[in-house]
Amino acid sequence: MAKTTPPVEKNQTIELTFEDLTHDGDGVGKVNGYPLFVPYALPGETAQVKVIKTKKNFGFGKLLEVTKPSEHRVEPPCDVYIQCGGCQLQHMSYTMQLDMKQRQVQNAMKKIGHLEHVPVHPSLGMDDPWRYRNKIQIPAAERNGEMITGFYRKRSHDIIDDMETCVIQDEVNDRMVEAVRRIASRLGIPAYNEEQHRGVLRHIMVRTGQQTNETMIVLVTRTNELPYAKELVAELHETYPHIKSIVQNINKERTNVILGRKTKLLWGEEYIYDTIGDIKFAISAQSFYQVNPAQTKVLYDQALKYANLSGNETVIDAYSGIGTISLFLAQKAKKVYGVEIVPQAVSDAKMNAKLNHMDNAEFYVGKAEEVMPWWKAQGLNPDVIVVDPPRKGCDEELLQAMIDMKPKRIVYVSCNPSTLARDLRFLEDGGFETKQVQPVDMFPQTGHIECVAEIELKVSN
Template identity: 50%
Template sequence: MANRKETGRRGSGRSLGRRPEAGTAAWRETLPVELNGIYEADVIGLSHEGEGVGRVEGYTLFIHGALPGERVRVRVSELKKQYGRADLLRVLEASPDRIAPACPIYERCGGCQLQHMSYDAQLHWKRQMVVDQLERIGKLRVAAADGEEQGVVVHPTLGMQDAWRYRNKVQVPIGEQEGGLVGGFYMRESHTIVEMEQCLLQHEASDATVGRVKAIARELGVTGYDPVRHEGLLRHVVVKHAAATGETMVVLVLNGDTLPREAEWVARLREAVPGLVSLCLNVNPERTSQVFGETTRVLWGREVLYDAIGTTRFAISARSFYQVNPVQTEALYATALRYAGLTGRESVVDAYCGIGTISLFLAPHAREVYGVELVPEAVDDARANAELNGIRNVRFACGKAEEVLPAWREQGGACDVVVVDPPRKGCDSRLLETIHALRPPRVVYVSCNPATLARDLRVLEDGGYRTVEVQPVDMFPWTAHVECVIGLQRIET
């Protein structure tokens, strides 16, 4: 094609003799690449989303599937002033960390980002990603690996002995393609569903259950959801499988409030799914990318399934948040317990407490734990879980932590340790102000986003805390995500 140029040398230039298209921004003329052009790029790193960071004559291209140290041939798919994106065509010089993906649909599915990278290399990169964010955004000095330089200690990432089949929950979008129902994960940067028979990150029981739900839906003539037309009935299949008990919950998310031939669905799934204890229907009639709607009802069985972290049992309802990797959750919470430094005499505040997982894990080692959560259903679950385990030294309050905790403090509440486990957007700024006002000697921060973590640590450091150590935990192998536990101490007198 006339608008492509391929060269065998480094830093190939733009196609010669090609005039800018009408309306093209003038800055494009200064770039060393053009849209749809084919070039060779040197890959110098990975982005926080796991894309290769390539360079062509100094211009940055983000390349899905490329690894640091590689030389690759790419086709430019998007251009901006400072960077662009490109599709990987061929690896010319491969990294020693490159491996063959185990999943047969990895190249099309958007669920994983790093199956082409060895597991040891993933663990190393995830630690370095945390270090980079702490230094760049948090302006923190990280201690050298040899221990000669003072600073924040960032430990090697805690990995898994078996990094497959670790997820206890799967949410599978259901749609229609060529007149038939399909279910799988979305293609990368798309809402096109890639039909999936199995996912190597999910428990085998979840795979089998999703397959059976799809088969029943086809047999009973249930239509998949079309988000463009906002038509079709079955939007998602959600399966929760408890590793400790073997129990399974199935949630059918509908674009409507009625499941045709409901009794037949119940009978077929009870027969087909070993360990099934709950079949729920969730109603989501909105034009939204959110999985769940506001209304959930039980079609058969219990409202909850039971699982355990260590010796602590949890009742988990259809919409409850619960960590998806049970093996690494124990490692995560054990680290939080160690950083909390509990002796049995401390009063602990657990902000963003959810269904009480961290609160109840810490309670046997503290004098008392006070959990705060915004979602009323989660607070109800937390209280039920405390009762389930016979734990009496915990209390839970519903509301925003930045509003609840000042009032609690005015009523005489003491605080020796604050634990925060916020969503990806990090802590609310008012909560950080509240922590400064409470002045606990220790803060434990559990994070799923190194960027917002680094931002919040900077605020806490400026308010009199010192970040002591960071433990990255690989909760999501083969993806670009990493969880961290951080221990902070108050240094201001």
């Protein structure tokens, strides 16, 4: 068979018209049917493009100049947008972002799940898709004898040190990172040197309760001791009264993982609090808590709607975390059983249930795929199962455990349309029917989309 040669060569400059987007938001243009993927290009645009890599069936290009811009092209408000890579879609109107994300889910349903008949509704977006993140974790380093903080440049561990602000972060978090950097630098606290594995301050993490305005600062260090801790802590909490907690996390490993296992309280409370809807949550340094609480409420309201609870149901929440979805469900259910593999999260969930005076939610440590068959053997028959797995989706054993339990309804909350579509196919083959999917934009300006799927047990004739 003759070897096909791409119609373009590396380093060649061509004019290209774009017709589509990848699921990451890169523009797709074709040369004689050969696709080129080009970041920051939009459908309908014509541009000068430099070919940077060619493979047998597709290639990659770099956008040089847009000669015919799309009506959906906007000026990114972030000064370091192209360097950073934390956001991928700031050059795209928010309307187009929401449309792109809906199509991404539709494509996954069609190509992976073979469920093109299932309605995928328009994405639920934000009125103001900026400054929504309630948590920032930012590396520290030293340059020319000064401490610097900033996100890494794309695909590197080189810090962008002229970064003044992050336009998707809560402004309080921005100011707190700058305050820690300024005070630590003045006190002479050494920043971490990744190459030599020396120095002290590795990361600054800030969490803010958006409804309560309570702030927690987490100082991630390589060493057990934090020099000048007393002075740093005193200046921070005396200057910024909204700070409720200052914590040191110790991470001695050579690793890309930000937090270590050991955490000690330097000042204030161990937890800060925030509310989603009517429910209050205690958040520690290590807690998993959604970074966009405004859209989390939209997401959970949708999950509650699809669960269709009347007050008499028994519900299982697999991957229950610190109890966020469980407690939303407990408002309307007779009984909720949460299962979660992380012991600390289960402790937090129990505390959150107590905090909200909810005695109809119980939480257990374990793998959902092992605990659920045991529950079934004990005679627990749920009416509804809610599942919110990580990006890799559900293990087949968990999907099978759900199928074996035969609940009337399953509500699947997903952060990855591809694994959602794969798992829905498995559930469909096991006797369930996907009724509808609702995308919710939890992460504006990025290529990520969350979804809620409503699934019902097929009634056999």
